[in-house]
Amino acid sequence: MSPSITTFSFALLASLASALVLVVQAQPGFISINCGASNEYTDENTSITYKTDDGFIGSGRNVNVSTGDQNNLQILNDARIFPDGTRNCYTLRPDQGKNRTYLIRASFGYGKYDGKDQDEDRYFDLHIDVNYWSEVQYPNDLQMYVLKEIMYVSKADDIQVCLVNTGNGVPFISALELRPLDDDIYLSGSGLLRLWERLNLGRSSEAYPYPYPIRYPYPIRHPDDVYDRMWMPDIIFDWAILNTTSAIDLSKNNNAYKVPGEVLRTAEGTTESSSPLYIDWSEKLLEWAPREKGIVYLHFMEIERLSGPQRELTISMNDNQFTETVSLEYLKPVAVVSTPVSEQFSFSIYSKKNSGNPPILNAAEIFIVGDLPNLPTAQDDVKAINDIKATYHIKSESWQGDPCIPSKFKWDGLNCSDGNPPRIISLKLSSRNLVGNIVSSLSHLSKMEYLDLSNNQLKGAIPETLAELPNLSFLLIGNVDLCLADPCLHKKKKNSIHVSVVTLVSGFFVVLFGALAIIWLIKRKQIAESRERMLRLKNRPFEYGEVSKITGNFGRVIGEGGFGKVYHGTLDDGTVVAVKMLSESSKQGYKEFQAEAQLLVIVHHRNLVSLFGYCDDSKHMALIYEYMANGNLRQHLSDNHPKVLTWKKRLQIAVDAAQGLDYLHNGCNLPIIHRDLKTSNILLKEDFQAKIADFGLSRAFATENDSRVSTRLAGTIGYLGPEFQCSGNCDKKSDVYSFGIVLFELITGQPAVMRSQDGTDFMHILEWLIPIVEGGDIQRIMDPRLQGEFNINSAWKVVEIATICTQPRAIERPDINHVLAKLKESLVSNSSDLFGDPL
Ligand SMILES: *[C@@H]1O[C@H](CO)[C@@H](O)[C@H](O)[C@H]1NC(C)=O
Ligand SMILES: *[C@@H]1O[C@H](CO)[C@@H](O)[C@H](O)[C@H]1NC(C)=O
């Protein structure tokens, strides 16, 4: 017996006309979109109302299409095409919500709308939510349109149907339909079934003039079928046709599958009771879906009034991979559902010998079992980001479908965790013309670690709930007119220091009462801790009495700088701190204090020393920093320090410091220039993690720069690039120069300005080492305290990096992020070189 799948023939169904007189039924839960249409319309044959794309998709454009067929469906007269963007998604929001089974059907009528040769091999992908659904081939010359249908259980309230441009043709679509299924009839609980064929057997039809399986548009469907499945008329040619002409009331048939009576009214069978109905779809099906599993739904109903024994049928698939026996009763529908079978797809229906009646089959549905490997992003995150998108009217090609999955279509400006489910962990919405208040949905992105809203026109209060996000370690909000919490006091208050947590950093310009920008970076901390600190900083600075208490009445001096003395202290919660008191005689003065307080309070990075708070009354000014147990790097490099820093530790310190500087230069929307980077400004924690300290100077000079005061005295001799000394023009490249000097100090152990060989004079470290390095002998410059315990390759690398950082011409020095990348390489090469010296 030949597989008769190739003998499709279709015709108008006279009997369907009777359906037309049915009262127009409500279509509960149907979503029907005539893609590309300019008006809503109701199809007279199906009584289904088709809407336009409005509200379902924001991208693509409409085109008119001609399928060249007078009788075609109106839904095929237009299409929506997607020349832009890689993934364009329709969002369907069925009333029934998630965890329900839906039939979803997409139709693609091409009609040469673009005038191109239809035989060109063009195709695109279709996705359902975060998973692959099917490839869509452009209909060929012989096809009016292509249909894709699935049974699908949605995991979320919204269902996204996405057209994905794979570079092989512009995606287009003619219609999109969703039908809720009342019972757990096709899928129970989970998964995806892709329809291959839904056949109404025994329905005779005039031969359709085309030789191939063409989807003729007049199958039996709604309103005969309450689920609007499309039952395609089909005759398997060498089988016998059965139909009942009796005026039985088929509308009463109440099988679980609700197969329309009009479909069950006809069947096909063999002529002999001893010959089975046999069909083999393996070849076709495996070509369509190799390596996948098929599942078949066979629908039976006895339509002959049999006087003798009733029909009893045994169904066997793939040589007994699946078998089942059913007994038929007059006009009682019964369905047999196979288990998923693989590798081949054939089945036989035998009639029990003694019944004397041949086997029959009324209708069949064949599906491929699809899998749903990708999980969508956590629904709370999806909801929050969609709120944000809607509130700020963000129009971005990629902002469609799931925000994170599949990862190659993730929305621009955000990053996600790989978790299960994936979460949104960073969001960068800078320079997107966002206007209005900071939307509270941002705080619903509960795993967020990084948020950048800079360079927009946001105003109003920063919701405190943002500060409560446990994982938020970076928050950058640079906008006019923002403040930390209601009411916006900072504009009214006279004393800027009191509101400095919300203060305003614009890199070079300090505008004390008019906000230009806010850089507010929250250190990763426990919720309570960060909240407490936020509140403390927000409400008021420390009082002098408190500072005195924290420091145990200024009992333990741990350092002394240009500012004044630095004391050891302990906060109420046990955190050890360093308290810098600004001496009244300080040469640097109030402006610098103010600048440092304002900047440091709001800048947080693991390689920058954090400011916990400050005190500012008329007599006393104090800065309360995190305590750095191991002091500064200069002390550790000096000859008289009892412990020697190993080469590996030095590399790590270099990387840490580069990270801190990179953050200052590139991590904020306006670069912060340090201007006084040196080994004594690099502090070490007890585990030797390095952090950069003392930004006050850079702020002070920002102001002076502004008022055109010379900056010649800025920084520290030995660390200033030549251009700085000449012109006072100070930028990132000057910091890179200073960083190069720091690297040379790490390599040599020598200070930037060192004693000459004979000890009589001072010389610059570069003066000493450049000739030696150029001579190719770096052993001679290496810190003797390392006692040769370093990896020579890694040492060379660092020397090279330090050399380019200290190029006389600023333009020849690299950006710090480049330096950082190179240093990281040298760190890796140092530890991975098994044959070199491990230290
Ligand atoms: C398609 O044709 C209709 C009727 O002629 C017209 O109203 C509509 O604007 C056309 N649409 C496009 C996208 O050209
Ligand atoms: C309705 O069906 C009839 C045939 O049954 C067909 O001629 C007609 O074009 C169809 N109308 C629409 C709007 O599809």
Ligand SMILES: *[C@@H]1O[C@H](CO)[C@@H](O)[C@H](O)[C@H]1NC(C)=O
């Ligand atoms: C989804 O529905 C099925 C039954 O239809 C139920 O067993 C299952 O618990 C539901 N799952 C969720 C997540 O609600």
Ligand SMILES: *[C@@H]1O[C@H](CO)[C@@H](O)[C@H](O)[C@H]1NC(C)=O
């Ligand atoms: C049913 O069978 C009769 C005669 O056997 C035939 O005239 C009629 O067209 C058939 N009906 C259908 C819907 O095929």
Ligand SMILES: *[C@@H]1O[C@H](CO)[C@@H](O)[C@H](O)[C@H]1NC(C)=O
């Ligand atoms: C996302 O990750 C990439 C690669 O790590 C990074 O370049 C990009 O800046 C990140 N974007 C955001 C918004 O964090």
Ligand SMILES: *[C@@H]1O[C@H](CO)[C@@H](O)[C@H](O)[C@H]1NC(C)=O
């Ligand atoms: C995020 O915060 C939770 C505590 O709420 C913590 O367990 C988790 O490790 C944090 N994740 C990251 C990446 O910091």
